[in-house]
Amino acid sequence: MSPAPLGNRDLMRAHNRSIILNAIKSHGNISRAEIARLTGLSPATVSAITAELIKENLVLEHAEGDSSGGRPPILLRLNPHGGFVVGVKVTEHHLIGALTDLTASVMAKQVVTLPDHTLEDVLAGIAELITRLLHAGGVRKKQLLGVGIGLAGVVDGRQGVLKHSPIFGWSEVPLRDLLQSRLRIPVYVDNDVNTLTLSEKWFGTARTMEDFLVITLGRGVGMGIVVQGQIYRGHGGGAGEFGHIVVDPQGPACACGGRGCLETLIADPGLLRQAQEAWQRGELRQPVGRIEELVALAEAGDEGARRIFARAGELLGLQIANLINIFDPGMVIIGGEGTRNGEWLFAPMRQAIARHVMPGLRNDAEIRIDPWGDDAWARGAASLVLGELFKSPIQHEAIAGSIG
Ligand SMILES: [Zn+2]
Structure with a gap:
């Protein structure tokens, strides 16, 4: 609000x-x-x-x-129980919710399946999720300080407007106002990677850090940037499009309309496409339909599967080295579902970082792999409300839009 x-x-x-x-x-x-x-x-x-x-x-x-x-x-x-907040991560098929106390400790978790992608489905689903969370946590509605919503896409956090959602195909949805008038509770909306970054800053491993980066791997590649203790959002709110830096102009088509974006080569759909091509060339023992199967193949000694992860890890490491050279962060936190790829991805990534970071900056950035579950996203969304509670009104002005 x-x-x-x-x-x-x-x-x-x-x-x-x-x-x-x-x-x-x-x-x-x-x-x-x-x-x-x-x-x-x-x-x-x-x-x-x-x-x-x-x-x-x-x-x-x-x-x-x-x-x-x-x-x-x-x-x-x-007083940890002086108030409670709800965080909701909106995904393509589910709403994942967490009820937390003032220290961001999770007291209850619930998931609601989205039957359809209409706006009404999402609004009704969020309302149902909150009712279930309050019931599960034994908390009354009047003890709720607010609800934080995190979702992928271009979000104007100050106006609470979802400017563009790649998942739902929506544009210019005043999500905060719609939810606030329905729920009669303060609602905060932001890009999901930024909510996660905020939770690292307020309650997570980066509490003492003024300058750090959060990189999310999974269906896409996202990034949150914290500079001098504040989320850096850029002039128009769109900073952090790490997944869409172009690494191969002749490369595969990307959902953003471009070609050869980093995401098309290292996110889950890109890895599966490479696995499919490797199978057709006879370089993979068996076809795979899910990333977990590709990880299992690498673990079972399949050279083709290992090569796919090694190439992706090297590319990721090279681009992280570029980021370190630009931002000189104290920490780079890598999380999301993509952490399941494990050392098949991260060992070559670390080697590439070591190779490409400038001398003099090499020892600054601590690289942390943080295998968040989906409830970390919901907890991140809850931090959006908690951050407002602890933040000075002078900092409130810093909230602006964002892309993810
Ligand atoms: Zn792209």
Whole structure:
């Protein structure tokens, strides 16, 4: 939900509130005096704002024994159950939902099958998913702070508009407003790779990182970019189209209308097409219809299958090396269903990265393979709401559209 315009005083108060909430979130048990010292805010401001947070049940206070024998200091900590959020990942055939608490711990998971691809099916499916999640988690609707929706495509996160969906063939759907008027809960919508990137930033392995990349492998290839602690979205919101950088202008046709995009050579459909061609040339022991079968063949010693993964891994590594040379990230997190290809893909990828990254940048980027399940996507969508809770209103303006 777009925040209402705030006056300067309100804006300052909301900004201070975010600073204090974040200090409590990062430090666990902390006294008011310590918050004032860490944040540089006056004791009176800290006292007024923490009183508000305690009243809203977002923060709990408790007395701690003091070894000096003096009055025990009152410590504050985040109340994980001070509110709950729902994250929904929209896929071609399913809606995958997670109910989480304020620390992004998943309390319930549910999946709803999409019978059809009409807008009404998706809206009704999301409503049903939320009802099921609340029931499974024993949470009342009024305890829900919001719903985050992550989906593939071009999304304007600020307006909550799905500008283009390759899966559903929709354009210019005001998804946030449609859902908000139906559910009567704040709704946030963003590109799914960005929601996952946000969850790595707020709650995941990249918590302490200011500059990192998230690359997703699977049906397609996506990328989230974090620069100086913020998602980088580009001038028009479309940054991060790693899957559509052209690596072979004469290569296979891509869904985007181009030819030889990286995705056509290393994403699942591209790997299966290469397997089909290898089988026709007699280079594969047996035909395969699913990626899991191609992995099994590689594991059983099939040279043709190993070659397909090795070529894809080398190409991926070369392009990641190019990204490292441009962004100098502290971490590159690789996740998604494509991690099931395992070392048949990642060993040649690492070799190519080592070969092509410039001297001087080589030791900066830690490469992490993170085999997320589908619930990680839903948790990512939940982080979209949690991020709003912890974010300063000054940062709210940074939210814009995105492509995926
Ligand atoms: Zn393309």
